[in-house]
Amino acid sequence: MYKSENYVVIIGRIHQLGSIYKALAVLIGNYSMEAKAEGNKYSIIVPTFNERQNIALIVYLIFKHLPNVNFEIIVVDDGSPDGTQEIVKQLQEVYGEDRILLRPRPKKLGLGTAYVHGLKHATGNFVVIMDADLSHHPKYLPSFIKKQMETSASIVTGTRYVKGGGVHGWNLMRKLTSRGANVLAQTFLWPGVSDLTGSFRLYKKYVLEDVINNCVSKGYVFQMEMIVRASRKGYHIEEVPITFVDRVYGSSKLGGSEIVEYLKGLLYLLVTT
Numbered sequence: 001m002y003k004s005e006n007y008v009v010i011i012g013r014i015h016q017l018g019s020i021y022k023a024l025a026v027l028i029g030n031y032s033m034e035a036k037a038e039g040n041k042y043s044i045i046v047p048t049f050n051e052r053q054n055i056a057l058i059v060y061l062i063f064k065h066l067p068n069v070n071f072e073i074i075v076v077d078d079g080s081p082d083g084t085q086e087i088v089k090q091l092q093e094v095y096g097e098d099r100i101l102l103r104p105r106p107k108k109l110g111l112g113t114a115y116v117h118g119l120k121h122a123t124g125n126f127v128v129i130m131d132a133d134l135s136h137h138p139k140y141l142p143s144f145i146k147k148q149m150e151t152s153a154s155i156v157t158g159t160r161y162v163k164g165g166g167v168h169g170w171n172l173m174r175k176l177t178s179r180g181a182n183v184l185a186q187t188f189l190w191p192g193v194s195d196l197t198g199s200f201r202l203y204k205k206y207v208l209e210d211v212i213n214n215c216v217s218k219g220y221v222f223q224m225e226m227i228v229r230a231s232r233k234g235y236h237i238e239e240v241p242i243t244f245v246d247r248v249y250g251s252s253k254l255g256g257s258e259i260v261e262y263l264k265g266l267l268y269l270l271v272t273t
Contacts, residue, residue: 040069040070040124040125040126041070041071041072041123041124041125041126042066042069042070042071042072042124042126042127042128042145042202043071043072043074043118043121043122043123043124043126043127043128043205044062044071044072044073044074044127044128044129044130045074045076045114045115045118045119045122045127045128045129045130046058046073046074046075046076046130046131046132047076047077047078047111047114047115047118047131047132048075048076048077048078048080048084048088048132049077049078049079049080049084049108050080050081050082050084051077051080051082051084051132051133052080052082052083052084052086052087054132054133054134055075055084055087055088055091055132056087056090056091057134058132058134058138059073059091059095059100061137061138061139062138062141063095064138065138065139065141065142066138066141066142069145070124071099071124072098072099072100072101072122072123072124073099073100073101074101074103074118074121074122075088075100075101075102075103075104075132076103076104076105076114076115076117076118077102077103077104077105078104078105078106078107078108078109078114079104079105079106079107079108085102085104088100088102089102101121103117103118103121105117110222111199111222111223112212112215112217112222115129115208115212116212119205119208119209119212122205124205125204125205126148126202126203126204126205127202127203127204127205127208128141128144128201128202128203129199129200129201129203130199130200130201131199131200134245135244135245135246136158136199136200136242136244137242137243137245140158140200140240140242143240144156144158144202144240145202147238147240148202148238151236151238152236153236153237153238154203154204154207154230154235154236154237155201155202155203155204155207155227155230155235155236155237155238156201156202156237156238156239156240157193157195157198157200157201157202157227157237157238157239157240158195158198158200158201158239158240158241158242158244159193159194159195159198159239159240159241159242160195160198160241160242160243160244161182161194161195162194162239162241163241164241165195165241165242165243165244166243166244167243167244167245167246168243168244168245168246181196181197181224182194182195182196182197185197185224185228189224189228189269189270189273192231192237193227193231193237193239194239195239196223196224196227196228197223197224198223198242198244199223200242201226201227207230207235210233211226211229211230211233211235212226214229215229224269225269228269228273229273232273
């Protein structure tokens with residue numbers, strides 16, 4: 001009995017030591033990532049339209065998950081009538097105008113041109129593009145940065161369609177639409193990426209500038225054209241699994257017209273790439 005109790009104690013201590021070693025490994029890994037990222041700056045472009053209820057939370061979460069990373073958030077607002085810009089100005093008072101840049105436009109001019117507009121004001125050597133509606137959780141940003149540093153990838157893109165990824169909050173029709181769009185693109189365009197319609201990505205700045213200058217699409221198909229053209233140019237693309245969460249506040253911008261445009265864009269890319 002005495003020996004059995006000793007074994008239990010020893011096993012318990014081994015387990016504790018294992019936990020300590022794991023914690024140290026995480027800390028060392030995080031320190032290593034931060035040290036490597038020290039010379040980099042990340043410009044996070046966030047296009048908005050009627051995101052008053054979401055923008056403060058997304059900014060808070062970015063700062064929370066990137067505590068030791070040099071970054072700026074570029075908010076490209078398309079004339080939101082709900083007061084989004086007023087909220088961003090309040091956030092500038094809290095975080096500083098050098099960390100949060102408000103670069104508005106007078107009206108909705110398309111997602112692709114929003115990135116072009118934001119890119120003009122980006123001072124980082126890396127650019128992140130992400131949605132403002134909390135469907136892209138900032139908790140994945142460290143994984144994007146780590147993947148890029150480990151692989152020297154030109155692009156790191158979030159994917160819902162590999163192990164560890166997924167979708168939360170969509171009905172069956174929305175899931176089938178997204179899955180069908182990706183299957184069609186995989187079949188006809190073979191880009192070597194599992195999630196073509198996702199819009200949560202990290203780019204080397206010069207790569208984004210090169211690719212975006214060759215894109216002509218707008219709306220839902222724009223993200224697909226970006227990744228297809230990057231693949232055709234031979235840029236190194238890596239993926240990170242993410243869980244896409246449907247927006248909590250506001251309404252989705254995806255409608256029937258976007259789906260029609262997607263099909264037109266698919267045919268266009270099939271012919272031109």
